[in-house]
Amino acid sequence: MSLTSRLKQQIFIKAQNVVPQHQLSRIVGKLAAAEHPIVKNAVISAFKAQYGIDMSIAEQSNALKYKSFNEFFTRALKDGVREVDQDPRSIVSPADGAISQIGTIVEGEVFQAKGQSFSVEKLIADPQLAEPFKNGQFATVYLSPKDYHRVHMPFAGTLTETLYVPGELFSVNQTTAENIPGLFARNERMVCLFDTELGRMAVVLVGAMIVAGIETVATGKVKPTGRLELNQHDLFLEKGAELGRFYLGSTAVVLFEKDKMQWDAAFGATSAVEMGKALGHSL
Template sequence: MKNSLKDQLKNTLNHTPLSKDKLFTAAQHLVPQQRLSEVAGRFAASRHPLVKKAFVRTFAKAYGITLDEYERKSFNAYESFNDFFTRELTEEARPIDATEHGIVSPADGSISQIGQIEQDKLLQAKGTYYTAGHLLADNDDGNYFADGSFATVYLAPSNYHRVHMPFTGRLVKTRYVPGSLFSVNNTTAAGVPDLFARNERLVCLFETEFGMASVVMVGAMIVAGIETVATGKLQRTDSVQTQEHDMTLNKGDELGRFYLGSTAIVLLPKAAGTKWQAGLDHNTIVQMGQLLGTTNAK
């Protein structure tokens, strides 16, 4: 049985250390998350010149976004806010690290957490864990990643919002999991238990040289959609939706994109023997294609 709203709010307040953070996190239980995202999505998709201009210019100014690294150099070149938000980089902007058996960052952003999966548990924030089975919405898949490795990359609103392959692999399955749309920033990660396993998400499963691996694209507050090269833009449903695939993607290839900010989580099996690069820690800034670690694949 689901906890009542009162119980959820009490749990949130008990888990968040600062009063302003408690209020921010608790307020997210009260807002109509899905409805808010739907409304934001309609405005973000609008091609009306005045709507587009207002959204794009205001957002770019608020977050200090310039177009130096991007293919289209003029704000007027984008057909909608969504088109601007998922803007493409120039080909040379993000070289893909060529280290043999290397794992690269799937996105621009910051490391939320990185390390080993302790039995089946992933670190969400200091003292807070969630299980791989819950995240993947499948206990057997979760058990497969027991004692493996993971990296969680948070994409801030100002970041490049396409997600790329951290390794070469054959996409064999996607699993859309409906859920909440809490913010995924550090404040909410510290205050909402099982955050990444509660939010809407798309689980992507791959066959690789070191066994099965996964990239999970996690939705967030006001995220108007998730899209991948295999599925197209996902339609929200009330039930888990699974698709079979047979698509090989090379390291650095585009996997998908978010319409507004979110998080990408990479899961690697114990057999990969992943060694993360020294110096990667909570809040470390990373770029897509940057070397995060290496595996012992042969």
């Protein structure tokens, strides 16, 4: 890395601690929800051009037909675009994006990047709920701005708890993952916990700077309260069923118990993934 690149990286990281994260995200959230045609069309057009969004796979392929940027960003895909792997033993990707990291949770620590890790107990924010995953398996999937932003079930299961965890809103990308300790266990997030045929499973939807919201099928759009909020559920969801969505991009972390499943060796950091494609299988 050149001196100029390192300097830019250092400035970017330092700015994360200075920028009013929540206030900025609220402002962006209001803009993203705006339905005024001139405003929303300008924002959608600029975003689409910047990131090269492929609208041919969207259910509504005309970007300007969406009533707001939020509706455009969380757009549904055409039927058949993402087929869910039907092998009963398969565990599938919860989203389109790229693997940030994937592997084994070692003595309760989840690998983040370049020597950085975070505690699964801190990620879930409840020692009792975190206990089953302490030596299990994890996969962290990053959803970039150009990706499809709905999160789906990696494996069939019954949603038993959701836990909203307040936190910071650092940007989520490779640079911040390598330089901000415990990134995914510090940002605001929604922890979704399941009973499955493989034991306990968790899908954690992690917020980020200018992410205008997280939504789940059980809770609706999350309203940040600044305090932990645990809710009980009894909702069965098939593999591949929609679990939630991000209003602007972020990350999903999937957790399984020890000795219940294994990841396909073909997947590692930076591997591209698509929702519904097999990432691993049960043991």
